[in-house]
Amino acid sequence: MPSHVVEFGNVGKPPEPDGRLDAPAFHRNHDAIWSVIAPYLQARTGDALEVGSGTGQHIAAFAQATPEIVWWPSDVNTKHLASIAAWRAHAQLPNLRAPTPIDLLDADWDLERRGLPCEFMAIVCINVLHIAPWPVSQQMLAGAARHLPRDGRLFVYGPFMRDGEHTAPSNAEFDAGLRAANPEWGVRDIADLAAVADRSGLRLNESVAMPANNFVLVFDRPPAASERD
Secondary structure, three states: OOOOOOOEOOEOOOOOOOOOOOOHHHHHHHHHHHHHHHHHHOOOOEEEEEEOOOOOHHHHHHHHHOOOEEEEEEEOOHHHHHHHHHHHHHHOOOOEOOOEEOOOOOOOOOOOOOOOOOOOOEEEEEOOHHHOOHHHHHHHHHHHHHHOOOOOEEEEEEOEEEOOEOOOHHHHHHHHHHHHHOOOOOOEEHHHHHHHHHHHOOEEEEEEEEHHHEEEEEEEOOOOHHHOO
């Protein structure tokens, strides 16, 4: 898998002595993202998976807000995995599990062998798809379809195009910079993701506008034929 455009620890603030890395975007967006996820999780119990956990700050905050839900972080980058482990040690939360290396380019996440549950009430993916090749989007949606129950949800945050058009000039500039750095990267189109989700057995239920021209895309399973009117 190509490296991220921003590998935390190589740019920005150096790590804390205990290994924790800091993502500036976390401080700007975690409250807005949580405002979309929280209503679904209220008064629920179960397991939740974050793919591409980065520094580990988001999942630590989410675990603190939902003590009845067990949160499982994952990433493919070794520096990020170390930071996630450090944030977990810092948070001292019994419902935050150790990070697991999961490469979203792999067709099989091999969760059972890794000691993870095979079903999650929620899967979260934050700022990953635009800094990864298109097959990562495809495999992430297919993997979510395999591991979400009927009432599960997939929450995907980041910048997206709508029907081939950027939602702001700044996003167009950002997209051009991504593609210049690596032709396989780029801001994804909501319609393309919805089509992949449909083929995978999911549907795009909602797209929620966020600050800074970002979105949270909420995917679920369409009702079975027997459940439709």
